[in-house]
Amino acid sequence: MKYMLIFAGEHEGGEEKMAEVMAGVDTWWGKYSHSGAIVGGERLQPPSRATTVRLGGAAPTIVDGPFAETKESIGGFAIVDVPDLDAALEMVKSWPGSPAVEIRPVWED
């Protein structure tokens, strides 16, 4: 079963704290890549560098910023392939990065 883990929100604290968090993320990512659970994923640049294109109107409009202004912005994602939701939850409980993670099942047909 494939899920997308969506990492959201930012850590508080200075550079030192940030380095510590990144080191933890590297270890975590290494562990689950090695086990075969992580099949893809990336860290994203901040939403201030995002561009959104709205296609609902007569012509596409281009807007500076993310598609939704939320308190918890998306900082990265991983695609994981694990037996079930409990296995995904188990992984996510030890995630050392962002303060929130959404687990979204991927359509598989």
Place this chain on the structure above:
Amino acid sequence: MGGATEAVLGEVFREEAGRVTASLMRRYGNFELAEDCTQEACVEALRSWPVRGIPTRPGAWLRRVAERRALDRLRRDQRFAAKVRVMPFPAPESGDDRLRLMFACCHPALSRDAQVALTLRTVAGLTTAQIASAFLISEASVAQRITRAKRKIVDAAIPFRMPAAADLEDRVAEVLAVLYLMFNEGYLASRWEVAHDSSLAEDATWLAGLVVHVLPTQAELLGLLALFKFQLARVRARFAADGSLVLLADQDRSLWDQEGIREASELLEQAATLDRPGPYQFQAAIASCHALAESWSATDWPLMVRLYDRLLQVQPSPVVRLNRAVALWHVAGAEVALSETDDLVPDLQRYHLLHSTRAELLRELGREDEAQAAWAQALALTLNPAERRHIRARAARI
């Protein structure tokens, strides 16, 4: 169909529906298929049994019909069949299938409302209409809640198995919260038209017994079942012939079910030997303190206050503090108890029992005008007919 037949069917479904769903679940590994086909079998039973009589082995009958439905459906829908085949579930482990079903229904990835509706429907075999009337919500919203939850179980791959050992305690806590909510809805009944229908409380007790059977060494689980049994043992004394509520202080204790109290006491002792205290065990201990007292005045109030103190340590809620204040009244007097409740007013402004408790205390202190104002506030905050009658009667007895 007569009410008697319906009651028998209800009993059979409660006993069998969860088993049938669990066995289909194990065979086909698809929650939605298992649940739908069991429901269809129950509907067919409701049509057929009142006419032809209840079969000698109702469980086997339901299983056969549900199996046939499942096979029909798989034959009809090849795409669905393919999906079922790619979702094999692990072979059965030890323990009751229905418990695994309960863990799936009470999975923390589902909302509490969905957990409750799904557990009642799938494990206890209640119909959508019964769940709707128990929680005073429309049948359509119960159906929607159940459909969404079933889809999530299937599409997000919520597993049908015992939780990992490391998660067991958390997952049991999840089941306990669902059962506690179910029980209270049946026992306290915020629904106004049936103040004393305790069938939901009995369902919750039955389900708790099922879990205890498989997990006999979870202290809080034993505590919860003990609590349910202490409460149910007093159920016959809670209402007068005219349907009005009889407070614990005024109940005819000879109506209490001594056998039930004995069972509950044994469960609580069993829990205590495990040395893992928790909020449900403290609540059960408080209930036991009432159940074992010969009269209201013979209640061991100092012990009661100590038990509330322990409960407050693990569950610091304003409602628990209110109950502690009532116990304290009998130990330290109305003045002290009233000043305890002063602090609770901001939190419990909308809780009728705060106001009726304060009314009793104010009356004892001779402050009748303030007491009347408090009764009026209590009355404005509850719809339960038995409670309303009680409040009116207390306010009038000057």
